[in-house]
Amino acid sequence: MEPDFNIERLIRRDLVNFMAYSGATSPETLEGKTEVAVKDIIKLDANENPYGCSPRVKKALRKYADFHVYTDDKQTKLRELLAGYLNIDGRHIVAGSGSNQLIDLVIRLLVNPGDEVVSCTPTFGIYNFSTKLCGGSLVEVPRDENYTVNIRTLKAAVSNKTKLVCLANPNNPTGTLMPRDDILDLLDTGVPVLLDEAYYEFCGETLAAAIGHYENLMILRTFSKWAGLAGLRIGYGLFPENIADYIMRIKMPYNVNVAAMIAVKESLADLDYLMENVKAIVLERERLFRELQQFGWLQVFPSQANFILCKVMRGGARIFKQSLQQKGILVRYFDNALLRNCIRISVGKPEQTDALLVALREIAADEEKAATEHSLEAMLEEEEHNHEH
Ligand SMILES: Cc1ncc(COP(=O)(O)O)c(C=O)c1O
Structure with a gap:
């Protein structure tokens, strides 16, 4: 091979900085990084069918x-x-x-x-x-x-x-x-x-x-x-x-x-078997929609597919995505000019929806607690400061 071989000189100029498509996270890559075992990860990030194939x-x-x-x-x-x-x-x-x-x-x-x-x-x-x-x-x-x-x-x-x-x-x-x-x-x-x-x-x-x-x-x-x-x-x-x-x-x-x-x-x-599963997913989509609407800090968009898009109105969607992942639930996160602070949740089985809702409540409560502690700390600091002067 030539000593000064440089692939960048050979590949198409327009591909030198080409951005890879960023796909969903594979559970096996999360080994040891979540609170649950890989087999127990609830994958709601790629619009897959939770019931599997026929x-x-x-x-x-x-x-x-x-x-x-x-x-x-x-x-x-x-x-x-x-x-x-x-x-x-x-x-x-x-x-x-x-x-x-x-x-x-x-x-x-x-x-x-x-x-x-x-x-x-x-x-x-x-x-x-x-x-x-x-x-x-x-x-x-x-x-x-x-x-x-x-x-x-x-x-x-x-x-x-x-x-x-x-x-x-x-x-x-x-x-x-x-x-x-x-x-x-x-x-x-x-x-x-x-x-x-x-x-x-x-x-x-x-x-x-x-x-x-x-x-x-x-x-x-x-x-x-x-x-x-x-x-x-x-x-x-x-x-x-x-x-x-x-x-x-x-x-x-x-x-x-x-x-x-x-x-x-x-x-x-x-087909009968598979379309029964589709029916279950559509029903679950409607339940998930109603349940997500209960969280005042989520803007939930109606969906005709097997997923639901939500805008996080309080706090960062990234924190939600990461905290959910920590708990073993994967969702898709978007933050760009057209999708600010959003998560997309694929419709799962009813028990997966239940686990998601529990996790969301826990994360929201933690966030709220952290925010209260933060403002309490700030108040105390201010009081201390006033005292000193
Ligand atoms: C709108 C749309 N088209 C096409 C695809 C690709 O599907 P597949 O290549 O698995 O058939 C997807 C997958 O998420 C999709 O959302």
Whole structure:
């Protein structure tokens, strides 16, 4: 190797300071750092399904013997299965290693350096991540104080440099839904729209029936949330046929692993079981919302997904996040220009909600005690000071 080898001189200039996507904390990395054992950590930070996957998936994977064989790169059976489930022609469907991979493929397909991608912020970070990786720039349309989108502002942000509008519906991390008519209004402009329905199953709102009727509509779904398969990485996209063809051409070969393919088959054969869990999560979401509202120092935003966003109005959200983590409960923390002092809590099982509520009360009481002691100390100091003089 050359003695003065310097990788920074070789890698793309725009990637030298590229910021990594910051994902959720893995419990195993917290070994010894929380009051509870790793196995007892309550993970409410990544919108995973607390009920796990269908037992059929585990059983089928235990029995499978051909992990040494590559999968069908054309996804023939998988597309057929999804087509049957969705009642859509399989030629509109492409599966990916999580819907993240499909976001990335769509952006790679459309975005050249200098192109623009529009998104309604705060929103899911991968739109920005993949746009930047392609050398494009993200045009941010800020949501209002309730995190809804003004469709006129959104349409006005579309320029002749715009290659794509990314719209998470319901949105992550806010849980807000955009009205169907607004999305149709946006589609009528002709701009390509990537409608990310990762949380569709928790709200029932979809434009899937419009696939094929709009040349510019693309929809993404995932098995990570409703089917409890986040760790297996499986999502799919619904596209106009010609776009699906292009995505199939540029995707990596064998992009969906065999375990994920088996998991899709078994999950679709166990819909009643999985949808019961979805129902339980939606019910629990409503209870969590009501309970969180009882804390006067939290501003709680209504959600159509499997998580709830809260703004901490007294004290720092970071302290709450850290104190919860100390007690073995993980939540997502945000503090940026668009999400000041916020935490996002994924909906768990009822007993996990109970543990969260107890922990929140304890932390709030500790905070209050510390604040009282602090002001008492200050008062005493002042008295002492007055005495001396
Ligand atoms: C809006 C949105 N889209 C896509 C994803 C990615 O899901 P996956 O790659 O697990 O399918 C997420 C995950 O949190 C999300 O919130």
